[in-house]
Amino acid sequence: MHIMEGFLPGPWWQIWFAVAIPVIVYGIYKLNRLVKENREILPLLAVAGAFIFVLSALKLPSVTGSCSHPTGTGLAAILFGPAITAVLGTIVLLYQALFLAHGGLTTLGANVFSMGIVGPVVAYTIYKVGMKMNLNFYLVVFLAATLGDWATYVVTSLELALAFPADPGGVMGSFKVFATIFAVTQVPLAIIEGAITALIFKYIIQVRSDMLARLNVLSDAAISKIKGAIS
Amino acid sequence: MRNLLDDYALVSRLRYRNVWLKLTIAAFGLLVGVSSTSPATPLFIALSMSFATVFFGKTPLKFYLTVLLIPMGFAIVGSLVILFFFGSGSEVFYFEVFGYRLTANAGGLEMAILVISRTLSGMSCMFFLALSTPVIELFAVLKRSGIPDSVIELSMLMYRYIFVFLEVSMSIKHAQTVRLGYTNLRRSLYSVAMLASTLFLRSYEQGEKLYLAMNSRCYDGKLSLFETKRPIRATEAVLASIYAVAALSLM
Numbered sequence: 001m002h003i004m005e006g007f008l009p010g011p012w013w014q015i016w017f018a019v020a021i022p023v024i025v026y027g028i029y030k031l032n033r034l035v036k037e038n039r040e041i042l043p044l045l046a047v048a049g050a051f052i053f054v055l056s057a058l059k060l061p062s063v064t065g066s067c068s069h070p071t072g073t074g075l076a077a078i079l080f081g082p083a084i085t086a087v088l089g090t091i092v093l094l095y096q097a098l099f100l101a102h103g104g105l106t107t108l109g110a111n112v113f114s115m116g117i118v119g120p121v122v123a124y125t126i127y128k129v130g131m132k133m134n135l136n137f138y139l140v141v142f143l144a145a146t147l148g149d150w151a152t153y154v155v156t157s158l159e160l161a162l163a164f165p166a167d168p169g170g171v172m173g174s175f176k177v178f179a180t181i182f183a184v185t186q187v188p189l190a191i192i193e194g195a196i197t198a199l200i201f202k203y204i205i206q207v208r209s210d211m212l213a214r215l216n217v218l219s220d221a222a223i224s225k226i227k228g229a230i231s
Numbered sequence: 232m233r234n235l236l237d238d239y240a241l242v243s244r245l246r247y248r249n250v251w252l253k254l255t256i257a258a259f260g261l262l263v264g265v266s267s268t269s270p271a272t273p274l275f276i277a278l279s280m281s282f283a284t285v286f287f288g289k290t291p292l293k294f295y296l297t298v299l300l301i302p303m304g305f306a307i308v309g310s311l312v313i314l315f316f317f318g319s320g321s322e323v324f325y326f327e328v329f330g331y332r333l334t335a336n337a338g339g340l341e342m343a344i345l346v347i348s349r350t351l352s353g354m355s356c357m358f359f360l361a362l363s364t365p366v367i368e369l370f371a372v373l374k375r376s377g378i379p380d381s382v383i384e385l386s387m388l389m390y391r392y393i394f395v396f397l398e399v400s401m402s403i404k405h406a407q408t409v410r411l412g413y414t415n416l417r418r419s420l421y422s423v424a425m426l427a428s429t430l431f432l433r434s435y436e437q438g439e440k441l442y443l444a445m446n447s448r449c450y451d452g453k454l455s456l457f458e459t460k461r462p463i464r465a466t467e468a469v470l471a472s473i474y475a476v477a478a479l480s481l482m
Contacts, residue, residue: 004302006273006353007309007346010266032381040442042381046388047396047438053389054396055427058404070427091386095393098361099235101301104353106265160309164342166316177312192420199424200431208432 002096002111003156005104012163017109020090023117027087034084045080049088052076053095070193071152074145075200077120078127079215085124089116114155123148137218137226138198146194153183153190236298236361245288245363249463250372256283256471257360263478264352270345272481273352279474280355290362299354306350310343317342366390371458384454388441392434400430 008016035042055072076085090112096102103111123144130140157178166173204212209223218226240246245253260280264273281299284290317339325334367390373383403426407413412422 002305004305004309004350004354005261005357006265006349006351007306008265009346009349013265028379028382031385032379035381039446040439042385043388043441043445044435044438046385047392047434047441049385049389050392050396051431051434053393054400054430057397058400058423058426070423087382087385091382091389094386095366095389097357098366099237099393101236101298101354101358101361104302105357106261106353160312164313164317164346169316174312174316177316178309181308181312195420196424196427199421200428203425203428204431207428208435211432211435 002093002103002115003107003159005097005107007104008107008110008159008163012159013106013109015109016107016113016159020109020112020117023083023086024090024112027083027085030083031087045084045088048076048080049091052088053092056092056096057100070196071115071119071149073115073119073152074123074141074148074193075197077123077148078141078144079217082117082120082124085120086112086116089120092116110156110159114152114159118155119148119152122151131222136229137222138202141201142194142198144194145197146190149190149193150183150187153186154179157182236358237365239290239294239362240365243288243290243363245283246365247461248363248467249461250364250368250458252463252467252471253360253364254369254372256474257356259475260356260359260478261353263482264349264356267349267482268345269482270348272478273345273348275481276352276478277348277355279478280352280359284355284359284362288359288363295358295362298358299351302350302354306347310347313346314339314343371456374456375458387454392437395437396430396434399433400426403429 031045052072052075055070055075058070073085073089076088080088090108093103093108093111093116097104097108126147127140127144130143131137158175160178160182161171161175164174165171166177169176205223205226209218209227212218213220213223257280260276264276267273281295285292285295314335315333370383370387373386374380407422407426411418413419
């Protein structure tokens with residue numbers, strides 16, 4: 001969910017830029033190192049970024065009738081790690097603002113923070129922890145994508161609440177209101193995105209599991225174990 | 232799905248104007264609009280930018296209004312929250328929902344109006360840029376601004392492949408719809424997942440091919456760009472400065 005252009009007053013939009021930029025710079029540093037090591041990765045990352053953009057332009061079927069868009073952040077975080085996802089996410093958000101009128105330029109920092117940084121970090125952490133605990137792979141992917149998605153809504157609500165504190169109740173008061181409107185209503189959407197992400201992984205494993213091994217998402221042993229479970 | 236602002240930028244009358252001038256106008260409006268404390272300035276900016284986009288740029292008015300509606304849904308929900316929970320002052324009006332009293336006071340009302348007008352002005356400045364400048368022309372500007380080459384290259388390749396994949400996803404979606412893939416929620420979930428995973432696999436393969444193709448053409452990590460020189464005309468400069476002075480004097 002994007003915060004629209006002009007919605008955040010100063011100094012909040014500057015603050016979110018200040019928070020987001022160091023992470024993006026770190027992501028660029030990691031990206032440069034990866035590219036130096038293996039030049040094959042740059043075209044691959046570019047198509048991955050384009051894929052995230054197209055994914056986010058797809059309309060999701062939704063229970064409530066309103067249409068919504070997948071964020072694709074969980075998927076990207078699992079595939080490429082959170083640092084690279086931050087860079088890809090920034091470019092995707094910029095294109096979304098310029099092509100689809102979703103989000104904005106002054107609010108780019110806040111949107112990058114919620115969708116390009118916190119969401120992927122949460123998804124990635126859950127994925128790593130879940131895999132360590134030897135849980136079912138699809139369950140882990142589902143949880144990572146759902147909670148990562150949901151975390152972005154919570155952070156967006158927090159960003160809005162900080163900028164517009166309620167008069168009686170302060171930041172916590174308006175956080176509750178924004179969170180009920182945005183974070184609670186988005187729970188079904190987050191679950192749908194989680195289910196779709198898990199299904200995407202199922203198809204990828206069935207068709208081209210070698211790809212996941214090459215991206216270092218899963219080891220060969222893990223893939224054969226999952227494949228064994230399906231058949 | 233294929234209603235990208237970029238498509239309209241390609242046919243805009245303002246396309247062949249100086250990129251830096253357009254960028255400055257948009258950035259000026261964005262910054263002034265977001266930092267103004269009265270709704271008059273943002274509304275003035277919104278009106279002038281929309282006028283410039285529709286009248287000078289010849290963007291179809293109907294399309295312009297529909298894209299302007301996209302952010303308004305979000306802005307209205309957000310402002311309602313501000314209206315009822317923000318600020319102090321005398322009570323303006325209230326109503327009861329499930330025995331819960333929602334009161335709007337003067338401070339909240341003022342803030343809600345201000346936020347809506349800021350969103351309007353910000354969006355119209357962004358649309359002015361997005362509907363008059365194709366993204367390709369912004370790359371040269373980005374290159375000059377000192378952003379690392381790897382990032383610019385990444386964005387350029389992404390830009391190219393966005394259009395390729397949009398086409399692919401649209402044809403897959405048509406094929407799925409014809410085969411009743413979206414008749415109920417369960418089926419749509421499977422269809423969307425299938426679409427996305429096929430798209431991912433296709434894009435991965437495309438990425439491998441792209442690397443081979445670029446490598447065999449001596450790709451060394453740099454794509455060169457050239458910036459076309461388009462001098463700023465006197466009338467444009469005068470119009471832009473009149474607009475800037477007017478906006479600032481309204482502050």
